[in-house]
Amino acid sequence: MAETRRRGEALEAAIVEAVWAELAESGYAGLTVGAVAERARTSKAVLYRRWPNRAALVIAALAHHAPSVEDVPDTGNLRDDLLALLRTVVAGVSVRSIDALWGLLAETARDPELAALVRAKLDELQRAGPAVVVIERAVRRGEVDAARVTPRLLRLAPDLLRGELLLYGEITDAAIVEIVDDVVLPLAGV
Structure with a gap:
């Protein structure tokens, strides 16, 4: 059975948790938008529609935590x-x-x-x-x-x-x- 597509809060939560996990694993210097997209099981385009860069992603994760x-x-x-x-x-x-x-x-x-x-x-x-x-x-x-x-x-x-x-x-x-x-x-x- 195919996984249902996440949207809204569920997708955002998955993304900020992926950022948080990438920070733990790679640190800020090693964090990439591509790695976050892969970990969150979404596309880079989805991330860039909401956050213009990795700094904005990191701020969202810090705010979430x-x-x-x-x-x-x-x-x-x-x-x-x-x-x-x-x-x-x-x-x-x-x-x-x-x-x-x-x-x-x-x-x-x-x-x-x-x-x-x-x-x-x-x-x-x-x-x-x-x-x-x-x-x-x-x-x-x-x-x-x-x-x-x-x-x-x-x-x-x-x-x-x-x-x-x-x-x-x-x-x-x-x-x-x-x-x-x-x-x-x-x-x-x-």
């Missing part, structure tokens, strides 16, 4: 929500995600057009991401003045985590507490 809004508990206060969020993010960090971030960084340094695409995609993901939900909860609870909520504040914790990971190869719990207590909360006026 990142914590979702549902993964972040509502503890009742901003500090504890942020700590829970950042600890959840760190728990999901793997060698392949570090390699993927380094690969993206290197590739975007050489290609300004790709850099713009990566920044736009990261901004899009962060606008609806868990950090936004955590800050919005704090605004609704009256902990944070909505006027203090800027795009920089919403990006700050994830950006600092990425920087810590790329510079030091790990994110300690002490670093998480410092990011929250010494940077994000003061900027939020808490």
